[in-house]
Amino acid sequence: xxxxxxxxxxxxxxxxxxxxxxxxxxxxxxxxxxxxxxxxxxxxxxxxxxxxxxxxxxxxxxxxxxxxxxxxxxxxxxxxxxxxxxxxxxxxxxxxxxxxxxxxxxxxxxxxxxxxxxxxxxxxxxxxxxxxxxxxxxxxxxxxxxxxxxxxxxxxxxxxxxxxxxxx
Numbered sequence: 001x002x003x004x005x006x007x008x009x010x011x012x013x014x015x016x017x018x019x020x021x022x023x024x025x026x027x028x029x030x031x032x033x034x035x036x037x038x039x040x041x042x043x044x045x046x047x048x049x050x051x052x053x054x055x056x057x058x059x060x061x062x063x064x065x066x067x068x069x070x071x072x073x074x075x076x077x078x079x080x081x082x083x084x085x086x087x088x089x090x091x092x093x094x095x096x097x098x099x100x101x102x103x104x105x106x107x108x109x110x111x112x113x114x115x116x117x118x119x120x121x122x123x124x125x126x127x128x129x130x131x132x133x134x135x136x137x138x139x140x141x142x143x144x145x146x147x148x149x150x151x152x153x154x155x156x157x158x159x160x161x162x163x164x165x166x167x168x
Contacts, residue, residue, distance in 0.1 A: 005036060034155075041139055049132045053124070054098070058083065060132070062091050063100060063117060063125040071104055071114035082167070100124055 009032050016025040046057045055063075061081060066072060078088040092115050095101035100121030106112035117125065140148055 009033060009036070041136075044139070045132055045135060048135055049128055053128060055095075055128075056091075058087070059091050059095055060125070060128055062088065062115075063095065063121055064129065066101065066115060066117045067122060067125045067129070071116035073106065073112060073114050077115065095121065 009029060012032070013025045013029045016023045016028050042057055045060075050057050050060050058081075062077060065077060065080065074088045074092060075085060077083075077092075078085045081088065083091075092101055092103070096103065099118055101115050102118050103113045104116050106114050143151065
């Protein structure tokens with residue numbers, strides 16, 4: 001544990017343990033480490049996989065969803081991405097400008113459109129997915145397959161039980 005960020009987290013937890021409630025050193029420690037891990041993984045994937053392609057991680061996430069789901073309305077993409085509709089529209093505009101995504105009319109609803117990958121977008125997301133998958137494996141190689149399942153289950157349980165007024 002010779003990393004300054006981990007030393008700071010341990011120090012902060014120890015200091016919080018000296019305080020009366022509502023200080024909760026365990027909740028702090030868990031939130032701190034989850035946030036820190038999230039920031040580091042996002043920055044790493046962005047820097048090693050997506051920025052070299054001229055994308056952002058949100059752009060890849062949107063293309064990945066379209067790759068799995070097929071043409072999808074922007075409102076649905078916002079709902080499953082924990083992004084605002086405006087943010088989704090901005091990402092779609094950028095990806096459309098770059099020839100990776102296109103807007104298509106929704107059959108039966110003349111006003112609605114769906115975002116869809118172009119053939120170039122499909123090829124690009126497939127290539128990026130391979131690289132991102134390798135990088136994710138490097139991040140979590142320290143865990144056994146069983147530990148990965150357990151950690152995923154625990155995080156999913158917290159996400160499912162999040163406070164009703166929580167964003168996303």
